[in-house]
Amino acid sequence: MSRRKSLYQLITTIVFIGLLVSSALFSRQHSFQQSGNNSLQEASALKKYGFYLTPDNAEANITFRHTPPELDKKLNKIAPQIASMGAAVSVVDFDNDGWNDLYFTNSGTGSKNALYRNLHNGKFQDVAAEVGLADLNTKGTGSSMGAIWGDYDNDGFTDMLLYKWGQPELFHNINGKKFERVTDSGLPDWINTNSAIWFDFNNDGLLDLFIGGYYKPEFKLSELNTTKIMPESFRYANNGGRNYLLLNTGNGKFKDVTVEYGLTSTKWTLAAGAADFTGDGYPELYVADDYNVDEFYINQGGKKFVEMGKQAGVGFTPKSGMNTSFGDIGNDGMLGVYTTNITEKGILIQGNNYWQPQSDKMEQPKFVNLGQLSGIENAGWSYGAQFGDLNNDGYMDLYVANGFISGKKNTSYWYDYSKVTGGNSSIIGDADNWPDMQGKSQSGYEQNKIWLNNSDGLFEDVSDETCPPATYDSRSVVVADLWNRGVLDVVVANQNNVPLIYKNHVEGGNHWVDFDLHGTASNASAVGAKVVLEWNGKKQVQIVTGGIGFSSQNQHRLHFGIGKNTKVDRVTIYWPSGRVDHIENPGIDKLHLINEKK
Amino acid sequence: MQESKIQLPLKADTLSFWTKDYFKYVPPAFLTLILLIGQLSFGILDTYLNIIASVCTAIIAELILGRLLFGVWKNPASAYISGISVGILIRSNMVWPYVVTALISIMSKYILRYKGRHLWNPSNFGVSWMLLMAPLSVAGLSIQWGSNFLPLAVIWILGLVIVNRAKRLHVTLTYVISFVVLAYVRSLITGDTFLSEVSPLTGPMYQLFVFFMITDPPTAVSTKRGRILVAILVAVVEFFLRLDSFIYAPFYALCLVGPLSKFIDMKMQAKKQVIITQPKNA
Numbered sequence: 010m011s012r013r014k015s016l017y018q019l020i021t022t023i024v025f026i027g028l029l030v031s032s033a034l035f036s037r038q039h040s041f042q043q044s045g046n047n048s049l050q051e052a053s054a055l056k057k058y059g060f061y062l063t064p065d066n067a068e069a070n071i072t073f074r075h076t077p078p079e080l081d082k083k084l085n086k087i088a089p090q091i092a093s094m095g096a097a098v099s100v101v102d103f104d105n106d107g108w109n110d111l112y113f114t115n116s117g118t119g120s121k122n123a124l125y126r127n128l129h130n131g132k133f134q135d136v137a138a139e140v141g142l143a144d145l146n147t148k149g150t151g152s153s154m155g156a157i158w159g160d161y162d163n164d165g166f167t168d169m170l171l172y173k174w175g176q177p178e179l180f181h182n183i184n185g186k187k188f189e190r191v192t193d194s195g196l197p198d199w200i201n202t203n204s205a206i207w208f209d210f211n212n213d214g215l216l217d218l219f220i221g222g223y224y225k226p227e228f229k230l231s232e233l234n235t236t237k238i239m240p241e242s243f244r245y246a247n248n249g250g251r252n253y254l255l256l257n258t259g260n261g262k263f264k265d266v267t268v269e270y271g272l273t274s275t276k277w278t279l280a281a282g283a284a285d286f287t288g289d290g291y292p293e294l295y296v297a298d299d300y301n302v303d304e305f306y307i308n309q310g311g312k313k314f315v316e317m318g319k320q321a322g323v324g325f326t327p328k329s330g331m332n333t334s335f336g337d338i339g340n341d342g343m344l345g346v347y348t349t350n351i352t353e354k355g356i357l358i359q360g361n362n363y364w365q366p367q368s369d370k371m372e373q374p375k376f377v378n379l380g381q382l383s384g385i386e387n388a389g390w391s392y393g394a395q396f397g398d399l400n401n402d403g404y405m406d407l408y409v410a411n412g413f414i415s416g417k418k419n420t421s422y423w424y425d426y427s428k429v430t431g432g433n434s435s436i437i438g439d440a441d442n443w444p445d446m447q448g449k450s451q452s453g454y455e456q457n458k459i460w461l462n463n464s465d466g467l468f469e470d471v472s473d474e475t476c477p478p479a480t481y482d483s484r485s486v487v488v489a490d491l492w493n494r495g496v497l498d499v500v501v502a503n504q505n506n507v508p509l510i511y512k513n514h515v516e517g518g519n520h521w522v523d524f525d526l527h528g529t530a531s532n533a534s535a536v537g538a539k540v541v542l543e544w545n546g547k548k549q550v551q552i553v554t555g556g557i558g559f560s561s562q563n564q565h566r567l568h569f570g571i572g573k574n575t576k577v578d579r580v581t582i583y584w585p586s587g588r589v590d591h592i593e594n595p596g597i598d599k600l601h602l603i604n605e606k607k
Numbered sequence: 608m609q610e611s612k613i614q615l616p617l618k619a620d621t622l623s624f625w626t627k628d629y630f631k632y633v634p635p636a637f638l639t640l641i642l643l644i645g646q647l648s649f650g651i652l653d654t655y656l657n658i659i660a661s662v663c664t665a666i667i668a669e670l671i672l673g674r675l676l677f678g679v680w681k682n683p684a685s686a687y688i689s690g691i692s693v694g695i696l697i698r699s700n701m702v703w704p705y706v707v708t709a710l711i712s713i714m715s716k717y718i719l720r721y722k723g724r725h726l727w728n729p730s731n732f733g734v735s736w737m738l739l740m741a742p743l744s745v746a747g748l749s750i751q752w753g754s755n756f757l758p759l760a761v762i763w764i765l766g767l768v769i770v771n772r773a774k775r776l777h778v779t780l781t782y783v784i785s786f787v788v789l790a791y792v793r794s795l796i797t798g799d800t801f802l803s804e805v806s807p808l809t810g811p812m813y814q815l816f817v818f819f820m821i822t823d824p825p826t827a828v829s830t831k832r833g834r835i836l837v838a839i840l841v842a843v844v845e846f847f848l849r850l851d852s853f854i855y856a857p858f859y860a861l862c863l864v865g866p867l868s869k870f871i872d873m874k875m876q877a878k879k880q881v882i883i884t885q886p887k888n889a
Binding site: 032359444 | 650672678698714742798800803810849
């Protein structure tokens with residue numbers, strides 16, 4: 010061999026070894042999960058990041074514990090996997106006292122849901138039984154999966170829709186004192202759903218409903234005569250439950266207009282969110298689907314929905330869509346969509362998506378995925394996620410709930426799972442073919458993610474440093490100011506366990522401003538209203554939603570941190586009715602109650 | 608994955624070259640067809656960028672290394688197969704793992720050699736390395752392409768026809784039969800249903816494995832009996848790896864058994880050569 014060839018051989022060998030070593034070292038030196046050691050104490054975290062979350066369950070007197078739904082014995086082998094949802098939390102001020110209350114759903118047969126009324130002194134009291142919202146998981150009626158709140162009859166008090174693997178139920182709020190079941194409302198008899206939102210899709214001033222289907226509605230999961238209930242594919246399943254689009258026709262009546270409006274998909278829906286992305290005043294619908302691609306429905310003037318996921322760029326890659334939440338992470342006045350998926354190293358690296366629109370006014374919106382660039386891609390087996398400015402610095406941070414099944418430690422069901430998910434539909438679709446879980450974990454003992462927005466479009470993972478360690482199987486998450494302090498606290502509902510009530514301690518010096526909107530020409534809950542805040546050259550947009558995240562609903566008021574700035578230049582409110590209001594220099598460090606002018 | 612045997616520079620008379628050696632382009636064409644069926648039926652490629660990156664990297668690396676180390680412009684068909692296999696078989700949200708895996712695959716052909724022959728199937732080595740050693744960046748294709756029976760049937764029929772034409776049907780069939788028998792044994796051991804144990808065979812990862820990777824001519828042993836034995840051994844090693852919950856067991860099994868078998872085969876062939884040539888020299 011010539012000297013030159015020997016030299017080439019040597020160089021090639023060095024490069025080859027270098028590639029082998031560096032590719033391996035990269036995986037050894039990094040991790041999707043933080044260490045769980047939680048290195049910083051509160052004082053140092055406050056100094057470094059400006060906030061610290063402390064669990065406050067005992068002080069708040071919240072003792073709720075979630076229990077899983079009961080399943081038919083035929084599903085015993087994989088019961089932990091199927092009965093892995095139902096822990097949900099939503100925020101409401103049901104008695105209009107100006108303080109946020111909390112509603113938790115339970116799922117076990119005979120278990121009670123809890124409505125924690127805010128006592129204004131740091132404590133909460135469960136008044137669910139008193140007001141008629143506790144005993145809602147009785148035998149034969151199914152298991153609660155979540156609740157959303159909206160004033161469907163515009164009487165000034167927020168009503169509740171309870172969605173279940175069972176009979177969905179509408180409850181009318183009677184003057185903030187009690188809730189009455191609304192009968193003959195037009196809701197479906199039985200659904201297996203984990204997502205629903207209130208929104209006014211035709212802007213007629215009445216809140217309508219979207220309910221996403223997961224399992225087919227013909228299955229009662231506690232009494233099955235078949236085990237063929239599973240998805241036909243891990244990536245291309247279309248055998249989920251049907252969706253429902255229910256038009257509010259007034260007087261507590263809803264009309265099923267699903268087919269008429271073109272929402273006939275039977276993908277496995279786990280989350281939905283509505284916001285106007287085209288600038289025509291009508292809300293589009295983003296639907297996150299498990300086992301398939303997400304869907305993006307353009308609202309055509311309140312008359313019809315047209316699915317344009319592929320055209321919008323969000324409908325190409327099938328993942329495990331489990332969350333839809335909105336956030337303006339760059340303070341550019343545009344809402345992006347954050348969807349969660351699964352990341353398990355070496356097995357399934359789907360990554361979460363942050364879909365940034367390319368403009369806030371487009372007939373045909375186009376999105377680009379900034380999840381990876383922004384550093385908010387890989388969280389774990391993620392469920393709910395919410396944006397919120399946790400340190401009031403003027404940039405929206407992100408909290409993501411993680412963890413699927415925490416079974417026996419140091420065990421994993423992933424290998425067993427991969428056997429069937431790689432197989433033909435006739436195999437994966439039948440629960441009887443799935444290997445027995447035998448108490449194994451699957452993406453269990455994961456820590457939730459707290460990503461701090463560092464103002465340059467990049468997020469920093471501060472999960473280990475801004476709260477004590479916790480590795481529950483978290484599901485839905487909400488952000489709300491629980492004690493009217495001008496900060497966003499965090500509440501996480503955990504499957505088969507107690508929730509986490511995080512009190513947020515924020516370093517002083519940053520300012521904030523809140524807006525609580527009430528519609529008159531628009532629906533009374535002002536769902537769909539958009540608020541654009543401008544200060545110091547920045548512009549942040551937020552919207553009022555009737556359910557957002559995974560099986561959750563944030564506080565009704567919108568919270569903006571503005572950092573050290575002492576002045577807000579302008580607030581623009583875009584009401585669903587089409588009215589636009591401007592407020593110059595609104596006061597800071599206060600909540601503004603704003604009623605739409607008639 | 609299966610490599611084309613072409614190692615010579617392209618002939619000047621391209622037309623004659625294609626007509627005479629056309630079959631050597633059938634495996635890459637078939638792999639492209641599988642890709643097209645998967646893409647058109649289900650959109651299996653999350654993005655075209657990744658597969659373009661892996662194919663281009665593999666071809667460029669092959670051309671450069673062939674020129675620098677062997678002094679020839681190598682036919683790109685083999686590198687094309689390696690590149691496209693990498694593009695299909697690994698999953699990553701980043702582009703660099705496709706580039707690195709393709710590079711490792713092609714470079715292994717030039718570095719990991721014994722008596723002038725490479726021992727590992729290039730993409731088998733590259734994919735196995737990344738799946739085992741770089742799990743934070745790479746996952747494998749362990750999910751199905753959909754439930755539509757037609758694309759599956761087309762792939763299996765065409766695949767069987769092509770491996771038959773390539774005189775490697777015995778390898779594919781031996782491995783498939785061994786897998787099915789051992790899946791049954793596994794089901795007795797684990798208590799899981801036979802269908803769940805045999806399930807992976809119905810997925811795309813195995814379709815690529817049984818038609819392209821395990822049948823690869825350059826890294827296969829020289830006798831039919833030997834190849835059958837190797838296919839059984841791969842299935843047996845995979846059996847034990849599966850009992851230890853290795854998701855990508857077939858890749859690892861081939862990565863372990865294939866080179867060792869080839870090494871032993873070359874040793875045995877060398878001995879035979881000595882025995883045959885000795886009397887003549889005497």
